[in-house]
Amino acid sequence: MLLFLSPWIFGFVVFTAGPMLLSLYYSFTHYDLISSPRWIGLDNYRYMIGKLTLNGQPNQGDPYFGTAVRNTIWIIVVGLPLRIVFAIATAMLLTRPKRGVNGYRTLFFMPSMAPTVGASLVFVYLFNPVTGPINQFLGHLGINGPLWFFDPTWAKPALVVLGLWGIGDAIVLYLAGLLNVPRDLYEAISVEGANAWQRFRYVTFPMLTPVIFFTLIIGIIDGFQYFDQAYVSATTTGNGVGSPQNSLLFYSVWLYEQAFTYFHMGYAAAMAWILFIATMVLTAILLLTSRRWVHYGGGLS
Amino acid sequence: MRRTRLLALSSLAMLVVAAGCGGGSSSSSSSGGPATTLDKTPVTIVLWDMWSGREAQPFKDALKRFQVKYPWITIKEEVQPNPPNDTFDPNLVNAINGGNPPDVAMPFGPDYVGQWCAGGLWQDLAPYMKADGMTINDFAPAAITYTNVGGKQCALPSLTDAFGLYYNKDMFAKAGIAGPPKTMDELMADAKKLTVRNPDGTIKVAGFVPLNQWEELGPGDLANAWDAKWFDSSGKPQLATDPGWAAAFMWQRQLIDWYGYDNIVKFFAANTNNEFNPSNAFENGKVAMMFDGEWRTAFIKGDKHPPLNYGTAPFPAASDHPEMYGPARVGGTIVGIPKGAKHPDQAWLLVKFLASDTTYLVQMANSVGNVPTTPASQSSPELSLPPQFDTFLHVWANPKSAFAPPTTPSGNGYANHLDNFEDAWQSGKISDADLHSQLATLDQQISNDLAQGAGP
Numbered sequence: 001m002l003l004f005l006s007p008w009i010f011g012f013v014v015f016t017a018g019p020m021l022l023s024l025y026y027s028f029t030h031y032d033l034i035s036s037p038r039w040i041g042l043d044n045y046r047y048m049i050g051k052l053t054l055n056g057q058p059n060q061g062d063p064y065f066g067t068a069v070r071n072t073i074w075i076i077v078v079g080l081p082l083r084i085v086f087a088i089a090t091a092m093l094l095t096r097p098k099r100g101v102n103g104y105r106t107l108f109f110m111p112s113m114a115p116t117v118g119a120s121l122v123f124v125y126l127f128n129p130v131t132g133p134i135n136q137f138l139g140h141l142g143i144n145g146p147l148w149f150f151d152p153t154w155a156k157p158a159l160v161v162l163g164l165w166g167i168g169d170a171i172v173l174y175l176a177g178l179l180n181v182p183r184d185l186y187e188a189i190s191v192e193g194a195n196a197w198q199r200f201r202y203v204t205f206p207m208l209t210p211v212i213f214f215t216l217i218i219g220i221i222d223g224f225q226y227f228d229q230a231y232v233s234a235t236t237t238g239n240g241v242g243s244p245q246n247s248l249l250f251y252s253v254w255l256y257e258q259a260f261t262y263f264h265m266g267y268a269a270a271m272a273w274i275l276f277i278a279t280m281v282l283t284a285i286l287l288l289t290s291r292r293w294v295h296y297g298g299g300l301s
Numbered sequence: 302m303r304r305t306r307l308l309a310l311s312s313l314a315m316l317v318v319a320a321g322c323g324g325g326s327s328s329s330s331s332s333g334g335p336a337t338t339l340d341k342t343p344v345t346i347v348l349w350d351m352w353s354g355r356e357a358q359p360f361k362d363a364l365k366r367f368q369v370k371y372p373w374i375t376i377k378e379e380v381q382p383n384p385p386n387d388t389f390d391p392n393l394v395n396a397i398n399g400g401n402p403p404d405v406a407m408p409f410g411p412d413y414v415g416q417w418c419a420g421g422l423w424q425d426l427a428p429y430m431k432a433d434g435m436t437i438n439d440f441a442p443a444a445i446t447y448t449n450v451g452g453k454q455c456a457l458p459s460l461t462d463a464f465g466l467y468y469n470k471d472m473f474a475k476a477g478i479a480g481p482p483k484t485m486d487e488l489m490a491d492a493k494k495l496t497v498r499n500p501d502g503t504i505k506v507a508g509f510v511p512l513n514q515w516e517e518l519g520p521g522d523l524a525n526a527w528d529a530k531w532f533d534s535s536g537k538p539q540l541a542t543d544p545g546w547a548a549a550f551m552w553q554r555q556l557i558d559w560y561g562y563d564n565i566v567k568f569f570a571a572n573t574n575n576e577f578n579p580s581n582a583f584e585n586g587k588v589a590m591m592f593d594g595e596w597r598t599a600f601i602k603g604d605k606h607p608p609l610n611y612g613t614a615p616f617p618a619a620s621d622h623p624e625m626y627g628p629a630r631v632g633g634t635i636v637g638i639p640k641g642a643k644h645p646d647q648a649w650l651l652v653k654f655l656a657s658d659t660t661y662l663v664q665m666a667n668s669v670g671n672v673p674t675t676p677a678s679q680s681s682p683e684l685s686l687p688p689q690f691d692t693f694l695h696v697w698a699n700p701k702s703a704f705a706p707p708t709t710p711s712g713n714g715y716a717n718h719l720d721n722f723e724d725a726w727q728s729g730k731i732s733d734a735d736l737h738s739q740l741a742t743l744d745q746q747i748s749n750d751l752a753q754g755a756g757p
Contacts, residue, residue: 032416032420033394033398034394034397034398034417034420034421034422034640035420035421047753054749054752054753055752057748057752059748059749059752059753060745060746060749061749062753063718063746063749064721128570128571128573129566129567129570130567130568130570130571131570131571147563147566147567147570150566150569150570151566152728236573236574237570237573238514238569238573238574238576239514239724240514240720243514243724244724244728245721245724245725245728245730246721246724260391261714262712262714262754263391263394263416263712264753264754267753
């Protein structure tokens, strides 16, 4: 048995557990990759929240940690519900057509096959406030379009649109969920005289909760790791990482900057551990509360 | 079948040769300093550089002279990708940790020199220089500001960038302006005079774009006109206390307000990412004046665009700081020996060549249009550069020119705080009344950051 498991054990120890333990150790050190790590206790964690004394001086710590946390929460709280609602609505539309069903489904799934980096580059072009087609179109309607990626208020909404465009994977999941709802449930509730909203509220939605739950957890984890779109769009506008005005400075982006631009490996490791703990805690809370609202058709609950 | 056997044989032979090389080099480098006699055993050294695109071939050609001078040394050139900071040091760190660094490293920018010099990424070149009778004073005074940290000579300059004002002569003539602005007040007045607006108020042609993100212009470059310094003599940040900074920010705000922030951002957005391609705004007459590096002269010559009648001059200085008409930000390609280099003695020969060989420097200056870094190469009759280039030779030689933001043992990542401040300031998020208190906060952030470099 051990023999069969050994490739997995080897991989786990060398590529997962080992590096994790090492990064936990680094999070208590000052480490720039070249000199050997120097033990500094909890100073990296204190630097994060700005309660620290360095060289006898009080140090306000990392001024952008809070910004990065707030941006990350924003993209989850605003972006994720929109994604779920949009995916369910699109999936429901996709159950409708009688002819060319596969064509439509392929069409909606296609964007999620585009690589994130390429898609982000295209969106920066589309949303260019002067040369981009979106503002040119708005201009024809007499609307003075926003500055999008050049304005801290509109940069994140532009990324939300990008997220909604590439939602094909979630649509496929919801479509599968919708097609699995037994017809007789709809027939039964129709006999009782339910309208469209009641059919959705009492049949479709409960039957979809396992899929919603799944996309919620995956969405939150993705949100915590939000990186590619933000990094690419901020750097291609010519403003630099996190710009405009740090509105696209997400947690993972800032972690990456600390690690690979400033070589504060110890601090980056501490940030990674806080991210890990936050993800675990949030997932645990969701799992615990899921019993109250997630309905498994198999009748186990 | 035969092929595979041959391959196996040849790889065995290579292994033997490699083993021989390894043995030879370790004995020569074990002394820990320069070898006293020239070891002429054939050897291959690895060079990391970033010369790509139109600059790749000229570099290869200029390097041939080294092979003629030192026929027993073969150079294996490995061109590194060009990331945003013009440095491949992150890869270099990995290569050193992996035990396989190049013998000579030649990044385009010194941004990481400070951070890595103290940390030991670069070997100290002082013993080699002493043995060969060289000092850093053989270069211009600015050289020391980006190659030497705390007395340790981590690299040498090998061609450099120098910055100044480019202006479109035809537009000047049309607007009735006699010559380039010499003061910041004149720059402001000329910028307004040269600007052409569309009927809706947006900008068709900008006189001068004062945005922090605009191509090469940084907040420090404007403040330099007031001789503003980042740190006081004890090394404490002084953006709030040195009045030059506030003066520069107010100057900038005045011009941005005149354009209208939305208008100038739209102009920036329409020209984003055009700095290094033939659609460049200045090259195509969309901007009348700009702050830029000497390389633009070569770009203007090489790029396809309508003929451009342009001049260069030192960047204007504040009227109460006439001494600042002349000096500017400088700094560019450096060359050094990374920690763990397998053939440091031979590497030094290449470093010395790249930093001080007059023919090499002149040849490269002529072909890629960078500033030659030694007095001999600057005054060489072989130098065939356009007349507009003279400005940059003088900027490099000016004793008040320096690399910026200043190199510190904690690196210069602290400059990021100023960029963030600038973004907020330009957009009007910070009011005139709050400028001083926000600059004090900025000083505090920079102090914190430098302490983090030394601390957590």
